[in-house]
Amino acid sequence: MKKKLCALLLSASMLSSLAVPAFAVDASETNAPPRQTDGEDVVYLGVENYGNIKTESENGKVNTAEKEGLTHRFFVDGEEKKFTIPADGEKFEIQNKLQEGYIYDVTIDGDTITAAEMEEGDVAGVLTDLNADRKRIYVDSESFTVNDDAKLYDITTKAGGATVAEIKFADLKVGDTVRIVVDSDDHVTKLFRMFVAEDYTAPVSGVPGKLTLKNFLATAMEPVGTALYVYGGTWDWQDVNSSNQSMTIGLSQSWIDFFQSQDKTYHYKNPTPSESYYPHQAWNQYYYAGIDCSGYVGWAVYNLMNTEDSTVADSKGYVMSATKQAGAFAENGWGTMDMGDVLMDEATGKPWVDEDGDGRRVYEGHEFKPGDIFSMNGHVWISLGTCSDGSIVFMHSTPNTTNGAGVQISALGPDKTCEAYQLASEYMKKYYPEWSDRYGDQVLCLSFDSYTKVYGDTAGKFSWDLENGVISDPDGYAKMTPAQILADLFDTYEGEAVYLGVKDYGDRNTNWDHKPTFQHQFFVDGDVRTFTVDDADKYSLQNQLMEGYVYNIDVTANEVTSVELKDKGHDDVVMGTVTAKSGSSITVDGQTLDLGSGTEIYEITSEAGGASVEESSVSVGDSVKVMVNGNDAQTIYKTFVAEDYTAPVSGVPGKPTLKNFLATAMEPVGTALYVYGGSWDWQDVNSSNQSMTIGLSQSWIDFFQSQDANYTYKYNADHSESYYPHEQWNQYYYGGIDCSAFVGWSVYNVMHTENSTVADSEGYVMSATKQAKNFATEQNWGTWSQEKPFEPKHFQTGDIFSMNGHVWICLGKCEDGSLVILHSTPSDSINGEGGGGVQINGVGESENCQAVKLAEEYMSKYYPQWWERYHEVYKSFSSYTQYSGDAAGKFSWDLNNTLSDPEGYADMKADAILADLFKDVRYIDASANNGGVISPEGRTNLTSGDSVTYSITPFSGYHISDVTVDGQSVGAVDSYTFDNVTDNHTIAVTFARDSGGNSGGGSDDSDPTYAIRASAGKGGSISPKGTVRVEKNDSKTYTITADKGYAIADVTVNGKSVGAVDSYTFKNVTSDQTIRATFALEGAVDQPGFSDVSKNDWFYDAVQDAVDMGLMAGVSADRFDPNGTVTRAMVAQILYAREGKPAVSGAAAISDVPANAWFHDAMQWAKAQGVIAGYPDGRMEPNAPVTREQLAVILHSYAQKKDMDLSKTAGLAGYADAADVSVWAKDAMSWAVGSGLISGRSASILAPAGSATRAECAVIFTQMFQK
DSSP, X not given: OOXXXXXXXXXXXXXXXXXXXXXXXXXXXXXXXXXXXXXEEEEEEEETTTTOOOOOSTTSSOOHXXXXXXXXXXXETTEEEEEBOOOTTTTOTTGGGOOTTOEEEEEXXXXXXXXXXXXXXXXXXXXXXXXXXXXXXXXXXXXXXXXXXXXXXXXXXXXXXXXXXXXXXXXXXXXXXXXXXXXXXXXXXXXXXXXXXXXXXXXXXXXXXXXBHHHHHHHHHTTTTTOXXXXXXXXXXXXXXXXXXGGXXXXXXXXXXXXXXXXXXXXXXXXXXXXXXXXXSSSOTTTTTOOOXXXXXXXXXXXXXXXXXXXXXXOOTTOOOHHHHHHHHHHTTXXXXXXXXXXXXXXXXXXXXXXXXXXXXXXXXXXXXXXXXXEOSSOEEEEEXXXXXXXXXXXXXXXXXXXXXXXXXXXXXXXXXSHHHXXXXXXXXXXXHHHHHHHGGGOOEEXXXXXXXXXXXXXXXXXXXXXXXXXXXXXXXXXXXXXXXXXXXXXXXEEEEEEEEEXXXXXXXXXXGGXXXXXXXXXXXXXXXXXXXXXXXXXXXGGXXXXXXXXXXXXXXXXXXXXXXXXXXXXXXXXXXXXXXXXXXXXXXXXXXXXXEEEEEEEXXXXXXXXXXXXXXXXXXOEEEEEEETTEEEEEEEOOOOOOOOOSSOOOTTOOBHHHHXXXXXXXXXXXXXXXXXXXXXXXXXXXXXXXXXXXXXXXXXXXXXXXXXXXSOOTTOGGGOSOOSXXXXXXXXXXXXXXXXXXHHHHHHHOSSOOOTTTOOTTOOOHHHHHHHHXXXXXXXXXXXXXXXXXXXXXXXXXXXXXXXXXXXXXXXXXSOEEEEEEXXXXXXXXXXXXXXXXXXXXXXXXXXXXXHHHHHHHHHOHHHHHHBOOOEEXXXXXXXXXXXXXXXXXXXXXXXXXXXXXXXXXXXXXXXXXXXXXXXXXXXXXXXTEEEESOEEEEEETTOOEEEEEEEOTTEEEEEEEETTEEXXXXXXXXXXXXXXXXXXXEEEEEOTTOSTTOSOOTTSOEEEEEEEEOTTEXXXXXXXXXXXXXXXXXXXXXXXXXXXXXXXXXXXXXXXXXXXXXEOSOOSOEEEEEEEEETTOOOOOOOTTOOTTSTTHHHHHHXXXXXXXXXXXXXXXOTTSBOBHHHHHHHHHHHTTOOOOTTOOOOTTSOTTSTTHHHHHHHHHTTXXXXXXXXOOOTTSBOBHHXXXXXXXXXXXXXXXXXXXXXXXXXXXXXXXXXXXXXXXXXXXXXXXXXXXXXXXXXXXXXXXXXHHHHHHHXXXXXX
């Protein structure tokens, strides 16, 4: 249940010197006395005299002027205080945020509340234990000390108003639910004992903005069983239009809170108005708690039509009179209205009228289709369709006989034996157990006549136009029965699936809150299916999903609830190369499997942005993963299968020695590619399962071997085809490893002997800038230091150095002072693509230093597959030891208490360390020509004295012609063993085709064929696509076609460009081939390199990323101007763009911000949000450079807006110029320094009035929005 506020914590180097104020800062502004005060952790209690308010209006209802005069009660700093709240143009924006018993931060102007934002506290959950002696509490088992001066309160909420009472520690008991506020030491400063709801995920939910009939019904199903009926619920506070809740994407938390806080005695109205949730007044105090019929339909339509929340200040939404709702939707052009038939008096043959002269319209014989919306007089409901017996299943919000029930599935039919009632009862009881416990015997079966007979000229039946209207019906729901629809909506599945990835990858709006709504795509039984994935328990399921891999999954109500990887080592999986195939069997990895009539064959293609699966066939020579049941091949997936790999050097898990740390860190070298956020968890927050795996992760090996020199960790032209989409979750966490994850994995493997998972541990992966300091100050493993500047003499073997945004391990120092280091970095390949990964590098004054020579020697000799792609092993000493801020620096191991050094590595030079680590490494290189396989293939690393056996298998139609070992023939053997290996060796196999070919007739599966794999990026196609096999010496032509608006950017054959051709022919094919086409928007050109930014600049990567992310641009086509100043407008524009450029229409003009200025909208937004408040005379000074203290203030304001952690502060007295910090900036500057966001220009100079450069801005904001 625990809910931690995961505010974005800006890393220490992000903001070491930008400059953008949260408001203008000159003496005229800051010396003025504050007009408003802030109230933190204030509890809203409700309206004074609720239920007994008198009105002078003629209709007996409270009018707008009277509403504005209502007195609102708040609990502030230990006492109740009363305030009025402005109407804000009759929109009552503040009142529409206030919920009784909830905690707020408010702005107080005299006796008026002028702003209010809900607060959740720092931690919320159940008290699982208490220790009175030590004044410690345990919230969901996490321990917190309660400060002696902490304030403890009890919040009680009921109809008519909330109350708050001060309590003592002794009043707390295990099982209480609480929200707590903690300081920088995680000590409790405030505790509120109050109701805290359990997390809730609806059995069925829709996809916001997806305009299909199925999605409308799935969306309408989401509040079922968890939103109670409140009269006027989800109307606004004024009881006029939609509330914020009815314009919220997904379930409103307040509905969940209210439902769980009540029981079966809940009643939406009480005879005593002051104790009723329905006071019969003209404002709607409990608008937020539940949902009435028209509020429910309005919310469902809003979630169908929109993808973002709105508020009462910006929209009326779709909530309105239930009687008018169906007709309003027809007037919007969404469909048609059926007004029914006039009820006739059988006796007179004339229209029937009641005693008031009102007639009736009836719908006997009219079709009620799935999705129809029916407005009665005073009620409205949604049809799920008509059953075979004529009964109707529908959804609505109604108080039932208990005056409470809420949103539910109900039936229209003659009695409870009808099909509709049986379905409604079955699904309500099965999928909504908490609702059923309260109202199980009240599943409604209502008469058709009572729910379809209407009067007047407004009520009636609305039907969606599925042909030309706003929604479509690709799923065929319009022709399905309610039983079929319900079965599909609540779909369950247990079985095999291929994970394809997140739907709309690269285009996702990935605010943290959106992750639970992600739609994950799987290939299931020949179809692509879309499910949500259970996000509970730290996204533990998402942290197991890897694109293109096969799983067993369990799905309930369209949500994946468990996953099991079916891959290497699984009992039901056979993997390898097909060496023989007939009509009834297939041989893979030496195992012959039976083919049956039900055996399915597919091909999996994995690319950045998502995997795909297509029906296929399989041939000899293909690599496959076969899902088996005993000896039966059930499903064959033609896909990449990695060769077995053993690292030349590896460590011993849990052995705490300096040598073992370096040996462990050497293990991923040359076989783990660089992926941004690689081996962080899926959330991009802490360690992934991979970085807490003992030994190399198989996914790193798979990914490395499946790529080539064209791999790049980011493809900037189209994020949907990039392994680095600049988003806030880490889809390819499993594929490779970035710098801090490499260090975190190395440390984990030295400190542990067993795997862990994201559900159980955070591991050691964290911001690279903070990693070294964390190991010293938090883990207490050694010492941390900063030098200005660092020199070679400062480095020792095993040191870990945190730069700003990068981290590396010092393997050792050379005689010339150069350093051999280990790290993960996206080195350019021989094709100029940034991929690299974990490698040995030399850090020195030139490329001729000793460290570079050692790096070249060992990478080329022991990591040949890596060396074929990457040759960059040099980094300059100055660029790799430069840092800023007070978080980066050097960590050195405590060799007395943490690691030991029995081998004396601390006193050895780098060449001696490498020689010792690799002294027992031997390798055998195995190869074979076409016609069969040798296993293992490629480089096999051994320890001196080991033995290894090779098996040799010809394909059908081939035989072994010869086997040579170290160039000498050993005959046509089918296996060969190297015993007691003490030297390096080679083994090569020659296969030859059998004489006479396939003389037996029948299948030609044994003919020699070669695979050509073709793929295309977004913006066009290649034909044929996928894998095609061709006979030896045959030719094959491919056609490349660009989509409208795109052009062919490049075509690569076997990794090398052949230009932007529209066709290509492979001639006389004698080996496997690849061809890939890429496309670009017409007129698009690559961003040229900036002439004033070089690869050796400390800010090079940040500038490239800032441009790629759209945060910054060059001042011209070839200049970035890294030393240029940053203005207030520039920073406003960066933050405004990051927020999605929300509309600012209607904002008051700013005197020095012209309407046609490029920064107009950004400055308007910044002022409206309080990020930049401006000067007393109304000016914003958009073109003024910003100072470091102004930056601190802006960051502080932005952090408040984003609910970030503001608790960490630091004293400034240690800086000689601390007195130069302006009074108005001291709190913000203290926070910025304490949070590691801003540090001194030197150890003693803070330079509050100093300004930042564009290069610093690039570093700050790219790190801020990437991690």
